[in-house]
Amino acid sequence: MNTLDARGYSCPEPVIMTKKALEKGLPLTVMVDGVTPLNNITRFAQNKGYKVESRAVGEDYELTISK
Amino acid sequence: MKNKQTLLIAATGLVVGALAVLLTLNGNPANMGFCIACFLRDTAGALGLHKAAVVQYARPEIIGLVLGAFIMSVAGKEFAAKGGSSPMTRFVLGFFVMVGALMFLGCPLRMVLRIAGGDLNAVVGLIGFVCGILGGIFFLKNGFTLKRTYTLSRLEGTWMPILSLGVLALLLLAPSLLAFSESGPGSMHAPVMMAQAAGLIVGALAYKTRLCMVGGIRDAVLFGDFYLLYGFVAIIIAALIGNLAIGSFNLGFDGQPVAFNDGLWNFLGMALTGLGSALLGGCPLRQLILAGSGNSDSAVTVMGMIVGSAFCHNFGLASSADGPTSAGKIAVIIGFAVVIVIGLANMRKEKV
Secondary structure, eight states, X not given: OEEEEOTTOOTTHHHXXXXXXXXXXXXXXXXXXXXXHHHHHHHHHHHTTOEEEEEEETTEEEEEEEO | OHHHHHHHHHHHHHHHHHHHHHHXXXXXXXXXXXXXXXXXXXXXXXXXXSOOTTXXXXXXXXXXXXXXXXXHHHHTTOOOOEEOSSHHHHHHHHHHHHHHHHHHTSOHHHHHHHHHTTBHHHHHHHHHHHHHHHHHHHHHHTTBOOOOOEEOOHHHHHHHHHHHHHHHHHHHHOGGGSOOOSSSGGGOOOOHHHHHHHHHHHHHHHHHXXXXXXXXXHHHHHHSOOHHHXXXXXXXXXXXXXXXXXXXXXXXXXXXXXXXXXXXXXXHHHHHHXXXXXXXXXXXXXXXXXXXXXXXXXXXXHHHHHHHHHHHHHTTOSOBTTBOOHHHHHHHHHHHHHHHHHHHHTBOSSOO
């Protein structure tokens, strides 16, 4: 399982980190700590044709990106 | 979902452009319905942090932007006190973003409004702005990071809204304690309540959509994502229509309001602002909005911009309609050196 912890980083860094992590394989799980990176990564991944599922985990969010 | 987001940011841009024209029609300086750099500078002047008599006024728009974002983030249960991501570096970046903006005479938002008023000097500024952002993207692609933030106490995240309320209280209850320009741009302003309301509306919308002048160009280049750019373009469209309607569209380089026509320094001023803002992760407007919604790093950045604006006027760095000053040119060159060193010093060893 490919995972990325982008909590604490401000945009655009979580998106850049996601872009890089996607090269290492799918599915990718990304942890973020705000709605801004959640929305930005979701939009980025959907624009690239990936499927994105997300759920709240405490105060953070977990995104699962797959084909 | 995606289309709804796009519609909302386009609508936000239209509202910002329309309100900007409304504010100029009711007293704000021409092409200056909103200008984060100018208004922070005016507020610094009202508080006596600099003594430039023509640019002193506690701008209610700034207070409204911060409080609009604060109210919206609290209402949406999204208010989050976060900070600790290289605060002093952000202060210095904020300082030089202001040096660049006061060279050009406007923040990126005013640059957009100047373009919509027909000021071609602002198109030169835009070219510089894009070049600055491209420089920032170079650093980002090579692993630039100001490191992560941490969750802090709610009070830590609330200082910018509290300080804004303090300035509002002074403006409404004890204006005699503040300095107010009797002539020049600082003396020109819309009625307090109108400016306050416009700030609140734009603050709330900008929070909700994350409207950002830097982010629009950055995301388009970096990710092929045009979401934020729709807001940018919508501001130009609405302000252009508004300016044409009220007869204040004036196409050309010469005789533009609160502007000068030295292309090189318009270019370099906005390039410095673009580069610094790209490293900060957002334009001055976005920093204010983030500061209102609990981000204490952005609050520190705003403080850097306020101190920067005071330095610009205390040391004669700020341009005027007569053009740039020698000291200002030196400050912009120093600014590039400092910002580039910050970029180089904060790159991860491993590329991302």
